[in-house]
Amino acid sequence: MLKLLKQYKKLLVVLSFPYVYLLMILVMPTGFAGTAPGGLRNVNESFDIEGIALADQFHVVYVLSYYPLTPFLSWVMNQNPDMSINEMTARQRDTSWADEYAASQVAKHVSYKTSIIMAYEMAALDDPGIAIDHTYAGLYVYYRPARLRELKIGDRIIAINGERATDHSHEDFLMMAYQDTAVWLVERDSRDGVETFAFSHVKMETDNPMLFVPNHVINSLTPHIDLPGLDSIYGGPSGGAMQTIMLYVSLVNINIGPIKIAGTGTMTMAGNVGRIGGLKEKLAAAHDAKVDIFLVPEAHRNDVPDREYGFEIIYIDNTEDIRNVIGALHDNHVE
The missing domain is CATH 3.30.230.10 (Ribosomal Protein S5; domain 2)
Known part of the structure; x- marks a missing residue:
């Protein structure tokens, strides 16, 4: 058997190329994302x-969103005018x-x-x-660079540099969150209740911009x-x-x-x-x-x-x- 393999080694290598190519088309990720109805x-x-x-x-x-697309899936989606293909964003690559x-x-x-x-x-x-009564309570973390492992998506920022969100408008508090350096007071839900901890944020030049969404607490409603x-x-x-x-x-x-x-x-x-x-x-x-x-x-x-x-x-x-x-x-x- 070994003798046969050596004898037909070049032929086997040549014949393997189409299979390798097909495998790459089917499973190799690209830098593109797709959206379908x-x-x-x-x-x-x-x-x-x-x-x-x-x-x-x-x-x-x-x-329906797909990323990263394979070459084969990209080809399939390109055949349908109701589907879109776009280059993956920096946030998608990091998430x-x-x-x-x-x-x-x-x-x-x-x-x-x-x-x-x-x-x-x-x-x-x-x-x-x-009737309804509600209060502005701060920010949810919607996206953070992958390097910031201490933070989780969904963490709630309730104070920045000692200033509580409840004392500010959403717009002002959001601007405070985008400072290059700041200390955030963060709440996180856990199995044992609500954890509160301080997080010192230092923005790096290579970071994608963080994203936040407002946290409004509904106090009562009828x-x-x-x-x-x-x-x-x-x-x-x-x-x-x-x-x-x-x-x-x-x-x-x-x-x-x-x-x-x-x-x-x-x-x-x-x-x-x-x-x-x-x-x-x-x-x-x-x-x-x-x-x-x-x-x-x-x-x-x-x-x-x-x-x-x-x-x-x-x-x-x-x-x-x-x-x-x-x-x-x-x-x-x-x-």
Whole structure:
């Protein structure tokens, strides 16, 4: 056998090249990331309001993200105009899948709280029996360079250089967090309760910028709300606008009829609808799901592909636009 191997060594080497090449195409990672259409989820699956029947017309859209892509998967995605391929960002290159998932869950939690606050405050204008009280409590760590192992995604920064977040606006406290050197007082949930520790941060020139999201604590609200959606694997902030709309419509019991509405957009504490990622893929998913209306952030008006969709596109910029859209849908249904 050894003699045969030596005799045909060159031939075996030549024949192995196609197999090695095929293996590289199938499994070798590239420096690219891909986004594909996902599907729809009913917003009311994520919330439960005491004594309130939740509206079932509203849906959020999720996309599927892949990185790093293999050459084969890149080729497959390039064949579909509803999918996108982009070079991986510096943050993606520096982030593990575990940290990426943790960040998506933090973003979801913040998105839920923001949507609840906005919806309850909107509804309180129509019904004085609806109320909410909340406090700004600091920052969640959303991304940190991989070298900062002492910090975890989801840690809460409650003070910087001895100054408490509760004594500052979010904008001012955020600027403090971006100082080149600072001492942060950090809270972290653990099995034994809440840990508190000081972390001395020194920014390095090679670091990617850290990312934070605001931590608003809801002190009390009427009616009571539970969040079953926190237990789901889905994450991210882009459902904020649709969550706000569903909660508002449910709280004040606005009848808009049997219509299927999907949409996307983050929600800020200033009541603005913000930008998102994967718009093309979300529109494609909504088209496949045969929705009637799709809500898009005004900031993306020029980003909508020039193609025919089987639904009406409505652009929204803030909570005033939300009230106007819902009011028009109600009036059309009543008529």
